[in-house]
Amino acid sequence: MKFNRFNGRNALIFAFPALAMFTIFVSYPLIQIFYRSLFEWDGVTEGKFIFLDNFKRIFIDPDFYVSLSNGIISAVLLTVIQLVIATVLALTMLEKGIFGKRLLSKSYFIPVLLTVSIICQMWLTIYDPTYGLINKIFQAMGISYQQEWLSSLGKSSIISVIIVLTWQYIGYQFVLIYTGAKTIPEHFFEAARIDGASRFQAHRHITIPLLAETYRVCLIFTLTGGLNLFAQTQIMTDGGPGTATYTLPFLMYKAAFKLNEFGYGSTVAVLIVIQSLIVTLLVIRFIARERVTY
């Protein structure tokens, strides 16, 4: 039997489930968020149409600017730390003769598999100012530097939370970069060796440029992941102390589920969507614009 992939009916059959799912789980909630952002609504009773008042309110809300700034810090730190460490690990793992290579490469991925709540509980213990590992290490080394890692009005609380997110998902970026690097044909490196290139030069001029498309995907994940930091904040600090660890998703959660302001929460959600879209489009526009083939 000849299968005609350009047959309209076949296209419908195959496309419909995906389209339906996309509509139900993505398009419909998105449209609802935009629609509800125009209302003063408690999530239960009938809302009052207030047009753009929620948007006017958000731009004079100091919590919004704290959240936005924390999100940007989170995105930048997550991207820099994760991509640098994951690249170093991946390139190291490409080397031959590394002891325990298989065990190591698998162990990097273990934190990704653990639930966020377990990871957060573990880091809460590590960060404990009285009995935590970090302060105890300083103490054991005779260093008097003791820090209340999660209880500071400055940026140290949010940075402490970001480190948890960064640590958990380094393994994910490692797998993407390592897998991408493994697909680069060996003869590129052989040619580089013949030309007298060192390993560092080979990676700098061959591996990393050829991984441009992989880095584009990694960048989208890290930037949007950083901007959307929520679970770690909610579990570890609940946004505190004060509003020091607020992020936009947390602000949305607080508005909708703590204060019953679902209309305002939807407005924050709209900005989260727009922010993530802009970042994704910028990465697609400026990173790895030419397709890498080898």
Next chain:
Amino acid sequence: MSKNIMKFVSMAVAFLMILSLAACGSGNSTTTGTTAAAEKSAAANTDATTKAAETKASEPMTITLKTHYNNDNEKAPVDFAISQLKNDFPNVTVQPEGYDTDQSVMKARIASGDLPEIFEVDSSNIDLAIKSNSIIPLDDYAAKYGIMDILSPAVANTLKYKDGKIWAIPVYGPMYHTMFYNKDLFDSNGIKVPANFNELLDAAKAFKAKGIIPIAVSGKTAWAIGSLFDIFAQRINPKGWLALEDGSAKAADFKDAISKIETAVKAGVFMKGAATMDYDPSRAPFHAGKAAMLLVGEWEVSEGQKDLGDKLQYMTQFPTMDAGADYANPGVMPGGTLLDSFALSSKIKNPDYVVEVFSKYYKYFQEAQFQKQQVIWSTIKTDGLTPEKPFPALVTKYIAEKGKLIPGGNTWLGYSPNQKFDTGFTEEMQKLLVGEKTDDFIKNIDKLQAASKQ
């Protein structure tokens, strides 16, 4: 051919989008419909009330009860009450359902109308439940089925909601928050149990020098941080933070209390990291004998004894006033009656009969709480009830003293209907705990009062 496919797929997407929009458009009317249905249902309930006598006791009926039923301690009194209920209402099957600590689940159920017949609702959701006609008023039923007769006066007086109606019956009676201390740690280190603020600072200094935490408290827990404010503020105004919430006082009125908290923070009176410390980790060092004092609810009077035994003591006067000054507002304590209450769904077909069943259940449940679980915050009069096991000496002492204590307000921070204030105040208190200045705190509370005015 590929053009046709594109056309077709585009049409399919457009069709699905139109469907989505249509669904969006009906959002309001659905809500309106829900409200109308609830109103209809409330009207039907009134009719049903008059027809209640027609209900046959033999008709099988299943009632879902959403309540604290998540561990053995919580299950025991519920199971006991259900088993007792079988004698009175053999036709009724009560199915308990666990409680969701995250009240957003209840919020979603109120929004969708998917409510059990009887359920616990907290003060953050009760407004929504009333506005959406999801629950029935219980004024007439509470009198008719004797609920009012069994309630202790302290609870009966707090039943009416701000609109003057009884919408729910409290699960808990008044619970106070107090300062517990480890007597042994004070004695063995030669430190005097502080009676005033200066002695508190001295004790904190001495404990810190020995590596002992002076006061453990969970700043992440709204009610605990509210009570921390109250032990200082109630010496000035018995309502404490509630006076700020209802607008009867300004933050500047509490300047002395706030600056004392600031001084205490600087002196290291509170545990490190208190501002974002969870409830359980805040108690752990106290139970392990590594913290001298703990600010927590009265349940610690029995729970703390498991680890500390006779070392455990409590205060009903806090070391928060200057030396030489008379203790202001004696007996006034943080805490109060928690607005976590049983409500009945407006979708019940025969509310009269269900309330009758509920009133019996409620009595058995509260009796079991007191007699079997040794719960000391029962909502009912306990005269004449004998606990199965005698209370430990400290609990007996506390029960005797409890009658003389006065709640500063009728709710806890984090549980009042004004969540905007509660959330903002919790955040401001956390800032105070990490070094915010008194004047900044006062300014921010002024702004919060204006923003959260209801």
